[in-house]
Amino acid sequence: MISTAFIGSDPTAAVELFEEPDFYFRTPVPDLLSEPEIRALLAPDAVLCRSGGRPVGLIWLPLAQDHGYAGHRVLHARFARRVPADAAAGTVGSVLCTLAGRRPVHRVTHTVYGGDRRGVALAEAAGFELEGALPVLVAVGGAWHDLRLYAKVAAGA
Amino acid sequence: MPELRGYRTRDAGLLATAWQGPLLMATGGAGPFAPPPPEPDGHWCRVLVVPDAGVAVLDRIDHVHRTARLSVATLDAPVVDLLAAALVVAGERLRLRQVIGVLPTGDEQQTAAAALGFVAEVTIPEHVWRDGNAVPATIWRAGLDDT
Numbered sequence: 001m002i003s004t005a006f007i008g009s010d011p012t013a014a015v016e017l018f019e020e021p022d023f024y025f026r027t028p029v030p031d032l033l034s035e036p037e038i039r040a041l042l043a044p045d046a047v048l049c050r051s052g053g054r055p056v057g058l059i060w061l062p063l064a065q066d067h068g069y070a071g072h073r074v075l076h077a078r079f080a081r082r083v084p085a086d087a088a089a090g091t092v093g094s095v096l097c098t099l100a101g102r103r104p105v106h107r108v109t110h111t112v113y114g115g116d117r118r119g120v121a122l123a124e125a126a127g128f129e130l131e132g133a134l135p136v137l138v139a140v141g142g143a144w145h146d147l148r149l150y151a152k153v154a155a156g157a
Numbered sequence: 158m159p160e161l162r163g164y165r166t167r168d169a170g171l172l173a174t175a176w177q178g179p180l181l182m183a184t185g186g187a188g189p190f191a192p193p194p195p196e197p198d199g200h201w202c203r204v205l206v207v208p209d210a211g212v213a214v215l216d217r218i219d220h221v222h223r224t225a226r227l228s229v230a231t232l233d234a235p236v237v238d239l240l241a242a243a244l245v246v247a248g249e250r251l252r253l254r255q256v257i258g259v260l261p262t263g264d265e266q267q268t269a270a271a272a273l274g275f276v277a278e279v280t281i282p283e284h285v286w287r288d289g290n291a292v293p294a295t296i297w298r299a300g301l302d303d304t
Contacts, residue, residue, distance in 0.1 A: 015165070019162060032161070032246065033163040034165070035165045037163070037197075037199040038163070141249070
């Protein structure tokens, strides 16, 4: 069972998640970041996911742009290796439902490195559709990868 | 090979006791009157740590030309192992093209540096202070995989 809560003003509990070299939450080199850099990545309205009291994942859904019709969100989501993709996807879905109940959401986009099998598994398990890929864009783990763009469009949008 | 990770606040003690200044390889601890430790900002200076063992500092990071200065310091762990690990991180994870580092000329560590692919480029007279004297230092350069 994964519980969720906003990080708020003190992101300390989330810092330990960045010890895994493939915890790609807004960075391609999570394990190499210093603590101030990690804290700078953790917005107060990011969601910290816990299981058994321990942090297991992060979800953040900022607006894609700060003007105009605010219905386009960008999903940043990452879970620790020990979290199965279906459990992670269920948590992402739950947070998306909560958001959609309180704010207009017509489109959510999510980018994943091409060689990131866990990221791809999460995107697909959460029901995101692959819209395209930018070839050979990011260098991660010693090799160049595509950047895959996934999206989910609200029914009737 | 030692596993390097990013600096945490709890590593401040290690950084203060191991860091001997911007030298490519240093071991044995900083001792009194050591230079102030580098402040990681992630943009121009990245501090990496092997907990309780040593630190690897990449500073003067040039994101345009993808170069940096590398300095590695340990308390008593083999400094050459940490340098080898830092080179892998610099090349494969941070995608730097080359790194440079400074060693006092004739330093006993220069053979180990050369074995890891460093090449002596320039010797500067009276460049570092050692045992009460200004002694010459050599700038070593390592080219990293640039693909």
